[in-house]
Amino acid sequence: MTDALDIVDEWGPEKIVVVSHRRTGMKGVLVIDNTARGMGKGGTRMAPGVTVTECARLARNMTWKWAAADLFYGGAKAAIAADPASPGKEAILRAFVRALHNEVPREYVLGLDMGLAEDDAAIVQDELGDRGAAVGTPAHLGGVAYDRLGVTGFGVAEAAEAAAAHAGLGLAGARVVVQGFGAVGRAAARRLGDLGAVIVCVSTAYGAVYDPAGLDVPALERARDEHGDVFVTRLPGGAVLPAGQELLLDCDVLVPAAVQDVIDEEIARRIRARLVVEGANLPTSPTAQKVLAERGITVVPDFIANAGGAIAAAFAMDARYSAFRPEPDAVFAAVAEKLRGNAVDVLEEAGRLALTPHAAGRRLAQNRVAAAMRSKGRIPVRS
Ligand SMILES: NC(=O)c1ccc[n+]([C@@H]2O[C@H](COP(=O)([O-])OP(=O)(O)OC[C@H]3O[C@@H](n4cnc5c(N)ncnc54)[C@H](O)[C@@H]3O)[C@@H](O)[C@H]2O)c1
16 A cells, blocks of 8 residues: 555655545545646546545646646646445535635635536535635536537647648548547547548447548537437448447547547557547557557647646636636637647657657656746756
8 A cells, every 4th residue: 555655756746635524424635746837726536436646646647737738737636535426425525625625725726527517616616605616617607618618629639730730641631530429539520520630430438430431520429419429339321340449440640539548559559540649648558659659650648639628727717706707719719729839849849859759748847847846946956
């Protein structure tokens, strides 16, 4: 078993707060990883069995995601070990934020992650009597509904277009495979289609629907709304492949946008895409990343490509005390500009340093965090 003190390294965490409440059975943790570039920010997860270690890893991931996106927040994450489907969810959530009233919202603002939805963010605001206590609230409360708007998937597509141009591959007419048709996958497919790409395959956990002549994305979205993820098996046209086979199709761009750990070394050797753009978090193993680089396949790392949701959350942070509703157009414009620039920066850096894009992106983020730590006197200035 890992001791909380074993988690600490040269970057953080700066603070770990474990809270519990006997009557509701609430058990939770807040990890503030590194605040050199700004206050700690990251979503709040509710899932049975979450651990302090898992929360700390997610908080560290946020430190790099903010720095790689060059946005001035630090890494943080909160986790509540509970079943989000439990009837006691609201009482547990209220107990969690009450226990963290010293930290929220001055040091941490709750946001959405697995297990929490827009109305849960509203409950947090209600419990602490502070509109600043949470972001991710519904639009009718002045929030930025980033999942509903498809901001993350939109950003994945923008990063894909910039990376494709960098790799000498035009997106117009490019054949694209999208794994996963949830909040991220469907919005990515929609935007990639708008940018002129041909979506030849989309998948869900129930299988993949494939048509080399191109799929009708708006029709797929309607089918998804009607039938849920099982829609892939109920379409009139297109071959249905078992889930997982879509990763190996002959295509130009592959967008894993479903779950983590889907591309290991063996799959990486068989991928036929020229460009992989990571919509999901952690879809490729470090060995797979090396294999893809050796095979000349360009990869846009998750913490670059799927940062659209984080950028939307940054807008929501600024809007917390405003009487004006945040303007979605401004969010989309910022996501497009930032992610296009960041994707190219990371690919250029990877080329210059002969590193994988993941290693180059992490290095860029670490340099930015280290510079902030040095300026603030948190680490010695290099001579
Ligand atoms: N929602 C966001 O704003 C956001 C932001 C950053 C990163 N992410 C990451 O993107 C990924 C997807 O998130 P989401 O919000 O779209 O989730 P979601 O639950 O809305 O959708 C997930 C989709 O993946 C499909 N799926 C699951 N297992 C699959 C498999 N083995 N093969 C093919 N498809 C499979 C599901 O059927 C569903 O269509 C996750 O890794 C998440 O952490 C999401």
